[in-house]
Amino acid sequence: xxxxxxxxxxxxxxxxxxxxxxxxxxxxxxxxxxxxxxxxxxxxxxxxxxxxxxxxxxxxxxxxxxxxxxxxxxxxxxxxxxxxxxxxxxxxxxxxxxxxxxxxxxxxxxxxxxxxxxxxxxxxxxxxxxxxxxxxxxxxxxxxxxxxxxxxxxxxxxxxxxxxxxxxxxxxxxxxxxxxxxxxxxxxxxxx
Numbered sequence: 199x200x201x202x203x204x205x206x207x208x209x210x211x212x213x214x215x216x217x218x219x220x221x222x223x224x225x226x227x228x229x230x231x232x233x234x235x236x237x238x239x240x241x242x243x244x245x246x247x248x249x250x251x252x253x254x255x256x257x258x259x260x261x262x263x264x265x266x267x268x269x270x271x272x273x274x275x276x277x278x279x280x281x282x283x284x285x286x287x288x289x290x291x292x293x294x295x296x297x298x299x300x301x302x303x304x305x306x307x308x309x310x311x312x313x314x315x316x317x318x319x320x321x322x323x324x325x326x327x328x329x330x331x332x333x334x335x336x337x338x339x340x341x342x343x344x345x346x347x348x349x350x351x352x353x354x355x356x357x358x359x360x361x362x363x364x365x366x367x368x369x370x371x372x373x374x375x376x377x378x379x380x381x382x383x384x385x386x387x388x389x390x
Contacts, residue, residue: 227333227362231378234312236302238366238380242293249289252312306374320372324358327370336360336370 230237235248246259289308292301310316315323324336336358345351357371363384369377 226364227360227366227368228331229364231331231333231362231364231366231368233302233304233331233376233378236291236299236378238299238302238378240299242291242297242299245291245293245299249291253289300380302378304376309374309376315374320357320370320374323374324370327376333360333368336368341372 230239234252236245240248242259289305290301290303291299293299304312309323313323313326318326327333328336337360338358339356341356342354343351344354355371355373357369357373359370360368361381362368365380365383365386367377367379367381369375369379
């Protein structure tokens with residue numbers, strides 16, 4: 199009888215521990231967010247392999263400049279240029295000098311292509327993204343405007359954002375661009 203009771207206590211304890219772990223993941227999102235095989239911290243060469251599997255088009259890897267103008271590796275696809283946003287750039291991925299990916303941007307045309315999301319509203323895409331990648335929720339934010347030094351007004355589209363204490367932030371704009379970028383992990387913060 200004591201053995202059965204001990205086994206039951208261990209099983210119930212295990213369920214509560216498992217529930218706590220699952221609950222933490224539900225609250226904070228996955229430890230590492232992998233979207234279509236890409237994630238922060240992966241090696242740039244591995245990212246290139248993933249991109250070549252996802253895309254029929256070519257990509258370009260631009261190494262850090264020797265003159266200091268930019269210190270990251272940059273991967274772009276579809277032969278576009280960051281300077282010309284109307285071109286068909288599908289991915290923009292940065293990696294530091296250590297060749298570890300530290301920024302991922304999926305453009306809306308790529309989202310339509312990879313996720314089969316043509317004709318789906320941004321709200322529905324966000325809802326499905328949350329479910330598919332086990333993100334607890336994404337908080338909406340409003341569009342904002344600012345004026346540049348030369349008097350032009352720039353509009354920053356609204357969207358949804360999720361910030362995880364696991365060290366990343368996900369943003370999806372109303373225009374359906376998806377950004378994954380690093381933030382400080384809760385364990386790395388210092389307030390003393």
